[in-house]
Amino acid sequence: MSAIPQATAQPPSLRGYLREDGRKGIRNVVLVAYLVECAHHVSRKIVQHFDDLDVHLIGFPGCFPNDYASDMMNALCTHPNVGGVLLVSLGCESMDRDELREQIAASGRPVDLLVIQENGGTASTVARGIQSVGALREQMAQQVPVPMAMNELVVGTICGGSDGTSGITANPAVGRCFDRLVAEGAACMFEETGELIGCENIMAERAATPELGQQIQDSVAKAERYYRTMGFGSFAPGNADGGLTTLEEKSMGAYSKSGASPISGLLKPGDCPPAGGLYLLDVVPDGEPRFGFPNIADNAEIVEMIASGCHLTLFTTGRGSVVGSAISPVIKICANPETYEKLYGDMDVNAGRILNGDASLDEVGEEIYRQVRAVALGERSLSEQLGHQEFILTYKSFEPIGPGCLPVRRV
């Protein structure tokens, strides 16, 4: 795990829940986390009992041990948006529940652990879990938000269900918003090196140092090797329906989400930005392909950005994704005006207005920026209001980031 961004003198304009590591959360959610699929149902019953926008379900389905999954669960359970955690174990899985519980307790958060095999099975564990979450919420109610500055905010971006409009409207508009956030000291993150194949050279030119530029090129080459082994690029049938023909065409459109700021560093899932700036998140596993596709769907990438500290995610879509996420709110930016007509109840921003000639890129970028501030101040995004709390965590393996990936540390 990397260093945590420190607040410097800047007029506070947001509000957040202060955690012991110095980070601040824009939400105060209770997590119910299952430690193997066998504990999923019990955990879901506990969450469903509350039917509350701030009680979220996360978990890891696998029974076999995996360092990446353990590190991710720890990073997620100690995310600044999280105020308390109930861990639900079956009892015989490999995830080290006591270690995870200790790490969460050491972060200053109230935490409880229920082992189904030691608690009389499904019905009684659900009943105890409901009591436990109630008690966690009482403790969390004591927490009062404090002033938070823009340079304490971490924002991620992802595109899903991309089409031929994404790279013309929503993605470059997010790029404008990112430029402004970075100028104000926030940390911004873009990702999926497998969806940046073809952009490696222009990205390297934007790197803060030549060494970082080389690391970026290497990470995209790794992604291409990995996807070649999988037999498919990151290209879905809906991309083609929407006018995208090739992976590199999709990449060029996706790339414009990053805006025009210099690239300050290359992170891997769980590494937090050490300071403000623009960061690329390398989500493709290291070593020989072992566990299948790097990210089986968009929410796996969102979860990785959250594990790297993102308080909220800007999600651009052309075909019309409706997902949100557990832990951190998702703001949906619709690229395609025809999709917006069909799915406006799911879309926070209509970037398709650019194609109709009703708005400029700068205007939509400004609207996205205002949405970021509003959601950071507690306003619910549409996916959040609708109760979307998707979550995916699968097997992966990573080596730590190499020297030269975070030149900003040396400044």
Added chain:
Amino acid sequence: MNDKAAAKEALILLHPSDNVLVATRTLRAGTRVVVGERPLELPQPLGVGHKMARWDMAQGEKVFKYGAPIGSLLAPVAAGAWVHMHNMTSDYLASHTRRREDRPPPSLQEPKP
């Protein structure tokens, strides 16, 4: 949609060095467009976000969008032609679809005016 001004807005050039234009709304076959100085009638429907050849191009030629190469042509195309899976391919990893590649998706076959 048969006056010049509307036809011009229907397609945009993203970068001066591009050899394809992008549709800003769904266009019916027969829509009249002006490409450069040349008036054309669309030989096929074009969905929003889809690409149209800016001029005649040869097989093997690179397709440019955003000023960057996005793949190569599998067949010669005429100005005004739809450029997609049936006549171009990636220079990196092949794309996959859930239907036959040489057929426009149902949503494009007869777009509403």
